[in-house]
Amino acid sequence: MRIERLCIIGVGLIGGSLARALRANDAVGEVVGCSRSAEHLQQAVDLGVIDRYDTDPAQAVAGADLVLVAVPMGAMEAVFKQIRPHLAPDAVITDVGSAKGAVVDAAQKAFGGVPANLVPGHPIAGTERSGVAASFAELFRQRRVILTPLAHTDAEAVERVRGLWETAGAEVVEMGVEHHDRVLAATSHLPHILAYATVDSLARLHEHDEIFQYAAGGFRDFTRIAGSDPVMWRDICLANREAILEMIAHFQVDLTALTEAIQARDGERLVEIFSRAKRARDEHAPR
Amino acid sequence: MRIERLCIIGVGLIGGSLARALRANDAVGEVVGCSRSAEHLQQAVDLGVIDRYDTDPAQAVAGADLVLVAVPMGAMEAVFKQIRPHLAPDAVITDVGSAKGAVVDAAQKAFGGVPANLVPGHPIAGTERSGVAASFAELFRQRRVILTPLAHTDAEAVERVRGLWETAGAEVVEMGVEHHDRVLAATSHLPHILAYATVDSLARLHEHDEIFQYAAGGFRDFTRIAGSDPVMWRDICLANREAILEMIAHFQVDLTALTEAIQARDGERLVEIFSRAKRARDEHAPR
Ligand SMILES: NC(=O)c1ccc[n+]([C@@H]2O[C@H](COP(=O)([O-])OP(=O)(O)OC[C@H]3O[C@@H](n4cnc5c(N)ncnc54)[C@H](OP(=O)(O)O)[C@@H]3O)[C@@H](O)[C@H]2O)c1
Ligand SMILES: NC(=O)c1ccc[n+]([C@@H]2O[C@H](COP(=O)([O-])OP(=O)(O)OC[C@H]3O[C@@H](n4cnc5c(N)ncnc54)[C@H](OP(=O)(O)O)[C@@H]3O)[C@@H](O)[C@H]2O)c1
Numbered sequence: 158m159r160i161e162r163l164c165i166i167g168v169g170l171i172g173g174s175l176a177r178a179l180r181a182n183d184a185v186g187e188v189v190g191c192s193r194s195a196e197h198l199q200q201a202v203d204l205g206v207i208d209r210y211d212t213d214p215a216q217a218v219a220g221a222d223l224v225l226v227a228v229p230m231g232a233m234e235a236v237f238k239q240i241r242p243h244l245a246p247d248a249v250i251t252d253v254g255s256a257k258g259a260v261v262d263a264a265q266k267a268f269g270g271v272p273a274n275l276v277p278g279h280p281i282a283g284t285e286r287s288g289v290a291a292s293f294a295e296l297f298r299q300r301r302v303i304l305t306p307l308a309h310t311d312a313e314a315v316e317r318v319r320g321l322w323e324t325a326g327a328e329v330v331e332m333g334v335e336h337h338d339r340v341l342a343a344t345s346h347l348p349h350i351l352a353y354a355t356v357d358s359l360a361r362l363h364e365h366d367e368i369f370q371y372a373a374g375g376f377r378d379f380t381r382i383a384g385s386d387p388v389m390w391r392d393i394c395l396a397n398r399e400a401i402l403e404m405i406a407h408f409q410v411d412l413t414a415l416t417e418a419i420q421a422r423d424g425e426r427l428v429e430i431f432s433r434a435k436r437a438r439d440e441h442a443p444r
Numbered sequence: 445m446r447i448e449r450l451c452i453i454g455v456g457l458i459g460g461s462l463a464r465a466l467r468a469n470d471a472v473g474e475v476v477g478c479s480r481s482a483e484h485l486q487q488a489v490d491l492g493v494i495d496r497y498d499t500d501p502a503q504a505v506a507g508a509d510l511v512l513v514a515v516p517m518g519a520m521e522a523v524f525k526q527i528r529p530h531l532a533p534d535a536v537i538t539d540v541g542s543a544k545g546a547v548v549d550a551a552q553k554a555f556g557g558v559p560a561n562l563v564p565g566h567p568i569a570g571t572e573r574s575g576v577a578a579s580f581a582e583l584f585r586q587r588r589v590i591l592t593p594l595a596h597t598d599a600e601a602v603e604r605v606r607g608l609w610e611t612a613g614a615e616v617v618e619m620g621v622e623h624h625d626r627v628l629a630a631t632s633h634l635p636h637i638l639a640y641a642t643v644d645s646l647a648r649l650h651e652h653d654e655i656f657q658y659a660a661g662g663f664r665d666f667t668r669i670a671g672s673d674p675v676m677w678r679d680i681c682l683a684n685r686e687a688i689l690e691m692i693a694h695f696q697v698d699l700t701a702l703t704e705a706i707q708a709r710d711g712e713r714l715v716e717i718f719s720r721a722k723r724a725r726d727e728h729a730p731r
Contacts, residue, residue: 231711281658281660282660283660283662285662300660301658301660303658336651339651340651340654340655340658341658343646343649343655344646344655344656344658344659344660344663345659345660345662345663347642347646348642348662348663348666348667349662350699350702351638351642351666351699352666352721353702353717353718353721353722354695354698354699354702354717354721355634355635355638355695355698356721356722356724356725357698357702357717357720357721357724358691358694358695358697358698358699359630359631359634359724360720360721360724361694361698362630362694364623364626364627365724367627368627368630368631369631369724369727369728370728371568371588371590371627371628371631372631372632372728373568373569373570373587373588373631373632375570375572375632375635375636375668375669376631376632376635378665378666378668378669379635379638379639379665379666379668379669380635380725381662381665381666381725382662382665382666383718383721383722383725384722384725384726385718385722386722387714387715387718387719387722388715390714390718391711391714391715391718394705394706394714395706395709395711395714398706398707398709401706402703402706402707404645405699405703405706407645407648407649408641408642408645410645411641411642411644411645411648412637412638412641412645412692415637415640415641415644416689416692418681419681419682419685419688419689419692420685420689422682422685424518424678424682427674427677427678427681427682428674428675428678430640430641430644431640431672431674431677431678432674433644433647434639434640434641434643434644434647434670435640435643435670435671435672435673435674437643437644437646437647437652437656438643438667438668438670438671439671440656441656441657441659
C-alpha cells in the first residue's frame, strides 16, 4: 500500500491524524493539504503533517492519486463541486463524514451521480478536540472504520481505502449507508445530544457555578463530549436528522418510563430498569 | 485526630475506602466492621480493611467513639434503629448517604429527633464499582466531602467528622440539607438516570449487539456510570425523589428545545445551544 500523492481537504483532527499515521508508516509520498485558512495550513506544514498546501481545492487535488475529504459535513457538497473538474481520472476519493446518507446525497448533487471511485467512510474514533494541533498518529489504532460502498462502487477503490485505514492501525468493516446512519445515531449522535442538553440545562440553573463546582468524576466523563465542536455537531444533526430524531423519540420512551417509576416510588421497577441497563453495559463494555 | 474505636456499618466501596485511608494515616486504633453478610466482612478482615466484625449492629457499635454508617440509603433507618440503644453516650455518628434530606428523615424517625452528635455527610467521590474489594485508600484524596449539619448539631461533632475526612485527603465543605440535595440531583443523580435510560433504550433496539459493538470512546465515557449498583440507585431515586423529578423536568425543557431545532433544521439555533453548553463545560471542567 503506497500513495504517491495524497490530497487532504480539511487538515483538522481527523485529516491531520490520518496524514500523521500514513507518514509514520512511510505509506505516502507527498501530502498536499487544503482548507479555507492558509494560517491553519501553514501550522500543519510546521507540525510536519503535510508537505505543502493550496487553499484552492481545485489546485490541491491536481495530480493526487488519493483524495481524502475531512471537512465538516456541511462543507462536503461545496468541496465535491470544487474538486470535480480537476480530479485525475483514476483518483480514488474518500471522506470521513459522521453520517453517510448525507455524503452520498452531496456527491449525487455535486457529481450528478455518485462516482464509482468515491468510497464513503467513517472512522469511529475522535476526541472532543478539533484542529490540526489536536491530531495524532495513533488516533485510529485499534479503532474501527466503517466503509459504506454502494452497489456500483469500484471494488479496487474500496480496497485502496481499506488499505489506507489498515495502515493507520484500524480495523475496517463495511455496511450499508442507512444501517451506518442508524447505528451511529444510537451510539454517538444521541449521547452527544444528551450531553449537550444536560450541560445546557444545568448552566441555566441559577446556582450553576456552584453546581459545576460539585460535579465529580462521573459527571465529567458523562459531559466530556459536550466539549465537542458546535459546528461539526450542527452539521451532524442536520445530516442525520431522521435517524437522530428517531433515536431521541426512542430514548424519550425509556426516560419517561423511568421518570414515572420514580414518580410512583416504584422501587422494584427502578431496580429492574437499572439492572437491565447495567447488564447491557457490563456485557458490552468490559472494565 | 485519633479515633480509638471506629465502627463502620456497611464495609463496601465507601466504608472500606475510608477505613483504608484512616489506617494508612495511622488515625485509628481499632476498626470494627458490620453488615449483613459475615462472608463480606471476613473478606474485609482478610483485606486488612477492618480488625474484626459483628453482623449485629448493636454489638458492633459497643464502645465505639465514632460510628460511620455507609449502607445503601434504604437501609439507613433500620440501621439507626438497631444501633440506637447501644451507642456510647458521647459517640459521634456520621453517614455517607448520597441524599441528605432522607437521612435526616430516617434519623428523625429512628431516634425520635436528629441527635446532636449525628453529622450527616456525603463524599463526592466514588466509582461505578461496589463492595469492599473495590475500595482503596486514595478514593477521597482531593475530592470534596459535603457535611450538612443542622442548626442544633454539636459543633465538636462536626469538627471530629471534618477531621476524619481531612485525614483521608478530602476537602470538607458545609451546606444546607436541601441545597445539597438539589446540587447533587443536578450533577450526579440526573446524569446517572440519563446514562441508565440511554443504555436501556439502546439495548431495546433489535440490532443492539451490533450497536454496542460500534460504540466508541465517547459512548463508553458517557455510559460508564450506567454500570453502577442498581439497588444503590433505586435508593437514591426514592430518597431524593422531588429534586430529581425537578431536574428531569428541567432537562426535558432543554432536550425538547434541541429536538425542535433539529426538527426545524434550525442550524443557527443548534450552534447557539451547543456553543453555550461547550462554553459552560470548558469553563468548569478544564481539560
Ligand atoms: N472529531 C470526531 O470525533 C470525528 C470522528 C469521525 C468523523 N468526523 C468527521 O470528520 C470531519 C472533520 O472533523 P474534525 O474533527 O477533523 O474537524 P476539525 O478538526 O475541525 O477539522 C475540520 C477541517 O476542515 C477545514 N474546513 C472547514 N470548513 C471547510 C470548508 N468549507 N472548505 C475546506 N475546508 C474546510 C478546517 O480548516 P479551515 O478552518 O482552515 O477551513 C479543518 O482543517 C467531519 O465531517 C466530522 O463529521 C469527526
Ligand atoms: N458509590 C458511590 O459512588 C457513592 C458515593 C458517595 C456516597 N455513596 C453512598 O454510600 C453508601 C454506600 O455505598 P457504596 O458504594 O459503598 O456501596 P457498597 O459498596 O455496595 O457497600 C454497601 C455496604 O452496605 C452493606 N449493607 C447493605 N445493606 C445493609 C443493611 N441492610 N444493613 C447493614 N449493612 C448493609 C453491604 O454489605 P452486606 O451485603 O454484607 O450487607 C456493603 O458492605 C450509600 O448510601 C451510597 O448512597 C456512594
